[in-house]
Amino acid sequence: MIKKFFLILILIMISFISWNKFNLSQYIQPYLPQEILKDNTSLNMVSAIVLDYRIYDTLFEVIVFTVAVTGISKYLMKLPEYGDYKNEKDSVVETMIPIIFQIIVLISLYIAITGHIAPGGGFSAGVILGTGLLGVSFVKPMEDIEKIFVKSKIEKLKVLVPFIIIIYAISGYIFKGVYFYNFGFFGEPGTLFSGGSAIILNLLIAFEVFSGTWTILYKFIKHRGQL
Amino acid sequence: MSYFITVLLILTLISSLILLFQKNHLDAIIAYGIFGAVMTVVLFVLNAPDVAIVEATVGSAFIFFIYLIAVKKVSKIKIYYYETPYLFENKKGNTEGFEKYILDEFLKKNGFETEYIEIKNNDVPEDFDIIVGGIIAKESEKFFISDPILPTKMIKIGKDNIYHISNYKYKGISEDFTHQENIILDLVRLKYRVYKKGHDEKNEFLENEDYRFIFSKKNKKLLDDFNIYLSELKNDEKTYNSVIRRNIG
Amino acid sequence: MDNFVQIYKTQGSVMNINIFLSVIIIFIGIYGIVSKKDIILKLLSLGIFQSAIVILFVVIAYRGVSPVYMPEIAVYSDPLIHSFLLTVIVIGFANLALMLVFVMIIVNKYKTYNFDEIENIMNKK
Numbered sequence: 001m002i003k004k005f006f007l008i009l010i011l012i013m014i015s016f017i018s019w020n021k022f023n024l025s026q027y028i029q030p031y032l033p034q035e036i037l038k039d040n041t042s043l044n045m046v047s048a049i050v051l052d053y054r055i056y057d058t059l060f061e062v063i064v065f066t067v068a069v070t071g072i073s074k075y076l077m078k079l080p081e082y083g084d085y086k087n088e089k090d091s092v093v094e095t096m097i098p099i100i101f102q103i104i105v106l107i108s109l110y111i112a113i114t115g116h117i118a119p120g121g122g123f124s125a126g127v128i129l130g131t132g133l134l135g136v137s138f139v140k141p142m143e144d145i146e147k148i149f150v151k152s153k154i155e156k157l158k159v160l161v162p163f164i165i166i167i168y169a170i171s172g173y174i175f176k177g178v179y180f181y182n183f184g185f186f187g188e189p190g191t192l193f194s195g196g197s198a199i200i201l202n203l204l205i206a207f208e209v210f211s212g213t214w215t216i217l218y219k220f221i222k223h224r225g226q227l
Numbered sequence: 228m229s230y231f232i233t234v235l236l237i238l239t240l241i242s243s244l245i246l247l248f249q250k251n252h253l254d255a256i257i258a259y260g261i262f263g264a265v266m267t268v269v270l271f272v273l274n275a276p277d278v279a280i281v282e283a284t285v286g287s288a289f290i291f292f293i294y295l296i297a298v299k300k301v302s303k304i305k306i307y308y309y310e311t312p313y314l315f316e317n318k319k320g321n322t323e324g325f326e327k328y329i330l331d332e333f334l335k336k337n338g339f340e341t342e343y344i345e346i347k348n349n350d351v352p353e354d355f356d357i358i359v360g361g362i363i364a365k366e367s368e369k370f371f372i373s374d375p376i377l378p379t380k381m382i383k384i385g386k387d388n389i390y391h392i393s394n395y396k397y398k399g400i401s402e403d404f405t406h407q408e409n410i411i412l413d414l415v416r417l418k419y420r421v422y423k424k425g426h427d428e429k430n431e432f433l434e435n436e437d438y439r440f441i442f443s444k445k446n447k448k449l450l451d452d453f454n455i456y457l458s459e460l461k462n463d464e465k466t467y468n469s470v471i472r473r474n475i476g
Numbered sequence: 477m478d479n480f481v482q483i484y485k486t487q488g489s490v491m492n493i494n495i496f497l498s499v500i501i502i503f504i505g506i507y508g509i510v511s512k513k514d515i516i517l518k519l520l521s522l523g524i525f526q527s528a529i530v531i532l533f534v535v536i537a538y539r540g541v542s543p544v545y546m547p548e549i550a551v552y553s554d555p556l557i558h559s560f561l562l563t564v565i566v567i568g569f570a571n572l573a574l575m576l577v578f579v580m581i582i583v584n585k586y587k588t589y590n591f592d593e594i595e596n597i598m599n600k601k
Contacts, residue, residue, distance in 0.1 A: 236501075236531075243501055243505070243524050244504065246520065246524065252517075256520070262524065266531065273538050274541060275558055277558055278530065278562065281566070285565055286527060286568075286569060290523060293576060294516075298516070445587060446588075
């Protein structure tokens with residue numbers, strides 16, 4: 001009990017010292033909004049920074065995500081499987097999930113494609129699609145989903161996405177002289193065909209994140225209830 | 228309008244404090260889901276819509292699903308029992324008795340799945356969770372004991388070559404303790420012995436004891452849950468007495 | 477540019493109590509990691525810690541308008557900080573999921589949730 005008391009005391013003292021010490025008035029923004037609009041004609045400034053000005057961060061984040069998903073998929077194979085598959089049918093779930101699943105696919109594609117006009121982007125679209133596929137596993141028996149998972153070779157395809165991004169970077173170097181040159185559509189800000197190559201990159205990142213989350217969820221369902 | 232943000236931040240503080248005080252795994256996961264939902268609202272009011280969408284899908288929904296799938300929702304525990312008259316006995320293929328009734332209520336309330344295994348010949352395997360069956364035990368390093376379930380007395384019959392009840396080998400409701408001449412018994416077995424023999428015997432009162440359960444050292448939380456349930460049961464005098472009267476008489 | 481600095485200075489003083497509250501939530505997360513004995517509760521407190529840091533940075537970047545361009549508005553919330561936070565959330569979630577897998581392997585082998593007992597068993601070997 002004494003250790004906990006001292007811990008709380010130290011933390012409260014540090015938090016009181018941090019009051020009034022945040023001097024944030026000398027902060028200057030490096031990217032001004034007018035310049036972003038002229039250079040990279042996308043309305044959403046966060047999307048412009050993530051996919052154009054700081055694309056190296058995005059590249060390495062995609063690589064870290066792929067490695068983490070591969071690690072999860074490899075280490076979960078050491079656990080025993082869940083053997084007690086009961087196939088109870090519920091009528092509400094069986095009728096609603098095919099309808100809801102089509103709406104979920106539509107929503108995630110919309111969020112991924114219009115990432116440069118409205119808030120959204122590739123990451124959240126991929127996760128929405130991945131967890132939407134979880135609902136399908138309530139309806140179909142487990143063997144069908146295993147067959148779909150193995151036949152679509154999604155574990156081999158998802159490693160290709162960082163590779164394609166690197167090809168995109170090198171082709172920018174070959175044709176225009178700079179790595180990661182932003183070639184794409186440059187139209188009126190606010191229309192669909194603007195913002196450089198944001199559409200292609202968003203779709204690639206959405207596919208990558210979708211396959212990663214689906215792999216994680218599928219493997220967790222296969223070895224569930226072990227904790 | 229700027230006070231609205233402060234009120235919302237105090238709400239997240241309260242929900243994170245709720246998570247700090249949970250003990251059950253399932254309760255903690257649900258509290259984390261609530262914390263993620265409140266955080267999404269805070270991030271949206273603070274004018275960060277990209278971060279709010281990513282936090283809502285990834286930080287709240289996905290982590291919640293993963294933990295919910297991984298946690299054991301129904302844990303299986305193994306119960307070994309000594310067959311004891313009136314407390315836990317086999318009648319026509321079913322087990323019934325006072326201790327079995329208490330155990331069934333406790334397990335159903337906390338969502339456990341169980342299997343009852345009988346102990347023959349006094350060898351208890353290593354992977355037990357609970358041992359029941361009219362046990363009178365003291366504190367030991369190898370196991371935990373629960374709070375007293377039912378008070379009883381130790382009775383001595385006969386004079387020489389005293390044979391203590393804990394010495395014989397169990398083979399069902401064996402006839403050992405009805406045929407021994409000199410023996411130290413507890414009340415329930417004495418009642419069975421009187422019922423079998425048909426007549427009363429001269430006996431001598433030794434000391435007061437209690438029946439308890441033995442819990443394994445691995446899982447202290449099971450012991451705490453059972454003690455809480457037992458104290459609730461004992462506070463409710465009417466049902467406690469009626470259960471005793473129905474099973475023991 | 478002068479317009480920008482002046483507007484930020486008038487809004488700066490209200491933000492102090494919000495920064496203080498987010499720092500308190502960070503410390504609740506740290507306290508949960510240090511003092512809990514059950515492994516799953518430790519992991520969930522780590523999740524609280526990561527989310528609270530996100531709140532702290534969003535409060536620092538708050539200027540009143542969300543960072544989507546609209547004509548005739550000069551000051552937006554900072555988009556650079558938001559773009560870092562996207563990366564932070566995704567990497568934090570991958571970290572948490574991978575740790576859960578390792579905890580599952582440990583619990584499956586040693587059959588106990590308590591952190592002290594796992595240390596005892598590992599020290600005896």
